[in-house]
Amino acid sequence: MTQPPPSGPWGSQPPQQPGNWQGYAGGQPGPQGQWNPPQQQWPNPTPAPKKQGPLKWILGAIALIAVIAVTAVVAVSCAGGKGTNNANGGGGSTPTSGARSDIASANDTGPVAVITEDPSCAPWGPINDTLADTTKNGGWSSRDTSIPASAWTPEMQAMYQAAADAFRKSADQTVPLIKITTHRVMRELYGQYIAYLRAFTKRVPNYTPNDNNLIATGITFGMVISAVCQAITFGSAAARGPLISAAQPPATIAPIGDINEPAQVLTSSNPVCGNWNMAVEQFVSDPTYLAWNKEDPSIPAGSWPPQYKAENDSVRPALVRLSDSVEQLGRESKNPTIEDLGVLAAQYGRAFIQGIGTYTSADAYLFNVMWRTAGAVSGACKAVGTN
Numbered sequence: 418m419t420q421p422p423p424s425g426p427w428g429s430q431p432p433q434q435p436g437n438w439q440g441y442a443g444g445q446p447g448p449q450g451q452w453n454p455p456q457q458q459w460p461n462p463t464p465a466p467k468k469q470g471p472l473k474w475i476l477g478a479i480a481l482i483a484v485i486a487v488t489a490v491v492a493v494s495c496a497g498g499k500g501t502n503n504a505n506g507g508g509g510s511t512p513t514s515g516a517r518s519d520i521a522s523a524n525d526t527g528p529v530a531v532i533t534e535d536p537s538c539a540p541w542g543p544i545n546d547t548l549a550d551t552t553k554n555g556g557w558s559s560r561d562t563s564i565p566a567s568a569w570t571p572e573m574q575a576m577y578q579a580a581a582d583a584f585r586k587s588a589d590q591t592v593p594l595i596k597i598t599t600h601r602v603m604r605e606l607y608g609q610y611i612a613y614l615r616a617f618t619k620r621v622p623n624y625t626p627n628d629n630n631l632i633a634t635g636i637t638f639g640m641v642i643s644a645v646c647q648a649i650t651f652g653s654a655a656a657r658g659p660l661i662s663a664a665q666p667p668a669t670i671a672p673i674g675d676i677n678e679p680a681q682v683l684t685s686s687n688p689v690c691g692n693w694n695m696a697v698e699q700f701v702s703d704p705t706y707l708a709w710n711k712e713d714p715s716i717p718a719g720s721w722p723p724q725y726k727a728e729n730d731s732v733r734p735a736l737v738r739l740s741d742s743v744e745q746l747g748r749e750s751k752n753p754t755i756e757d758l759g760v761l762a763a764q765y766g767r768a769f770i771q772g773i774g775t776y777t778s779a780d781a782y783l784f785n786v787m788w789r790t791a792g793a794v795s796g797a798c799k800a801v802g803t804n
Contacts, residue, residue: 448722520673525601528666529760530650531658531768531783537598537607538646544590545643551583566624571769581618584632588614595676605646605671606678609754609793610638613800616681627800634796641761641789648765648782655767657768657783664744664760671753682754683797688744689755690798696742697791705731729773740766755794762790 517523521536552558555576564573588611595607611636620628648654674680683690700706709732712725721729740763749757766787772780799804 431634438471448699464467470646476774519596519672520605520676521597521599522601523673526670529653529757529764529775530663531661532600532603532645532648533658535600535603535646535656537594537603538649539585540594540597540788541591541646544587544594545639548583548587552580553630555579562629563626565621565626575622577621577701578750580606581621584614584635585618588618592677595679601670602761603642604673605682605754605757606638606642606645608676609682609797610642612679612681613638613797619659629801630796634793634800637789637793637796641786641793642786643781645797648779648786650780651779653772653777653779653781653783654768657772657780658764660771661767664764666752667753667756668748669753670756679732681797681800682752682758682794683801685776686798686801686803687737687752687755689750690795690803693746693791694741694798694804696739696746697795700735700739703732703735704736706710708732715778718774718780718785721776729776733770733773736766736770739791740764740770740787743787743794747794757792759795762787762794 556572557576557580559577560573566574566577569577570734584737588704591607595604595611598604598607611737613631617628617635620631647653686743705728709728712728715724720728743759743766744763745759747756750756750759765783767785769780769783
């Protein structure tokens, strides 16, 4: 698979996902490096570090992104959770007048935090794996996304239609998870996964290259969900989340709306899109990130050579800047969902930073939540024409 340009709306691409759930065919390759967290067969409950060699990355020139590899959820320990405090990712929610009784997260009105348990993780894994299996064959991974529907061969038309059917089914299967998650931000993530997959399927008959941004964004929202659940299962959320300061409460809460027909987070450009993308570009072009990105993430801090110790110390300021930037921009967006996503990325970034000195391979899930959330918002901006 060819390499994409070195940057895009999400910047050069970050470490590959930890864990080993099934990924979607057509994942985008990117810069080479060793930051590839451990892989294990679902539902093995513990990570098994293994060096992976050349990586395939997600976040790059979004116009070339196919369906990106999404990890499946190892969710043996994911059941439960009230979403009511920092330890389990809620943030001091209080009962809301008129809250919907069929939505478990309806009363989660506090600040977004690192999530340590969520009952929706277990059913998410099979949904993810089914879509991954369905899209493995048929040429989807090697398709040329620059070819519009008007120039498709019969074989290409059949391939796109089969993929669209799979995306539509996956979106439909995800709707019930909106009800059972106990966390507002997970409800929003599921909603965006559904909304962007469906938006792409509707565009397939008249597909143009820009429409690939829709499916790339939807799949990246799915990757965020997977990383959240993996951080729960492998313990990094519980180990790091309680040690960071709680975020400030949200300015407003997005209405739940029609869970059967979630709306895209952006249907027109938002003023923060340009600065959001710039923050990501600055991070991935930072020399400290470029050096750190070449490390083997399966090596725990206790076994780091002096070079790794120095590189991890050096990359901290860049990680702090990115975390602070996405939270600030999220709050400036005046869009309650983007605000929640900005705080989600920031808090997981801070949790990752907090754990650098005692790093284990499971901590990579925290980084992936931060990075892929940043990528999903950038993808949403790109889908409405903001580079």
